[in-house]
Amino acid sequence: MRRFVGPVGAVVLGVTALIAVLIAVGVAGCSRTTEGSPVGTGPTGEEPTFPTPRPTRTTPPTTTPPPDTGTATPSPRGEVLRPQNGYVFIETKSGQTRCQLSADEVGCEAPFHDPPEVDGVPANGVNITADGAVRWVVGNLGAIPAVTLDYRTYSALGWTIEATRDGTRFTNDRTGHGMFVAVEGVETF
Numbered sequence: 113m114r115r116f117v118g119p120v121g122a123v124v125l126g127v128t129a130l131i132a133v134l135i136a137v138g139v140a141g142c143s144r145t146t147e148g149s150p151v152g153t154g155p156t157g158e159e160p161t162f163p164t165p166r167p168t169r170t171t172p173p174t175t176t177p178p179p180d181t182g183t184a185t186p187s188p189r190g191e192v193l194r195p196q197n198g199y200v201f202i203e204t205k206s207g208q209t210r211c212q213l214s215a216d217e218v219g220c221e222a223p224f225h226d227p228p229e230v231d232g233v234p235a236n237g238v239n240i241t242a243d244g245a246v247r248w249v250v251g252n253l254g255a256i257p258a259v260t261l262d263y264r265t266y267s268a269l270g271w272t273i274e275a276t277r278d279g280t281r282f283t284n285d286r287t288g289h290g291m292f293v294a295v296e297g298v299e300t301f
Contacts (some may be wrong), residue, residue, distance in 0.1 A: 160290035190265030190272070196257065198227050200268040204257040204280055209212050210253050211280070215269045217241045218282045220293045221253050238298050240282070242270070 128164040160181040193200045200213040219239040227235040228248050235248035271290070274281040279294030292299040 121144055123171070135293055160266070184217055193266050193268040193273075198269075201256040201258040202255075202266075202268075202273065203260045205261060205263060205277060208262075209280060209293055210256065210258055211282075211293070212253055212256065213268050213271055213273075213282070218271060218291070219249070219253075220250065220280075222293065222295050225296050237295065238291065240289065240291045240300060242284040242287050244291060244300065245286065246291070246298075 283290035
């Protein structure tokens with residue numbers, strides 16, 4: 113066995129000892145098992161429920177409106193809902209239906225009665241494009257900054273929204289296609 117003598121030998125010996133310690137710590141810290149019991153929702157495909165804070169909507173700074181020059185005619189399309197990052201998020205007054213609107217499509221989630229199945233799981237969402245293509249989905253819109261609608265007419269991103277006690281109608285202003293959404297079912301047109 114060769115012995116190292118002097119400062120170079122001490123450095124080599126110190127580095128070798130450090131490498132040995134790091135290898136030992138690394139091996140001791142690695143494991144292929146995780147303690148505990150797995151928990152799942154089963155074959156229902158339901159999302160877990162837990163309280164999540166709802167993000168707040170940011171409102172752009174307001175400017176002073178021009179002076180009133182007479183009687184204003186209300187818009188037949190109703191109150192305009194302003195988008196955030198290209199989307200408008202709404203919730204029905206009952207709280208049972210939440211939707212996400214863009215210029216190209218509307219997607220809503222609700223506890224639908226007797227919906228079609230998607231991959232063996234009852235759908236909880238439905239999307240319609242401006243051109244009338246419909247797709248049922250399973251998903252969750254998550255914690256969206258939704259505006260709660262009253263029972264009246266609104267407009268957003270080229271869609272007219274008519275909220276009633278019986279459900280909510282979304283009509284694309286350009287194509288006339290849309291859907292009527294209620295927990296009892298969805299009608300497309």
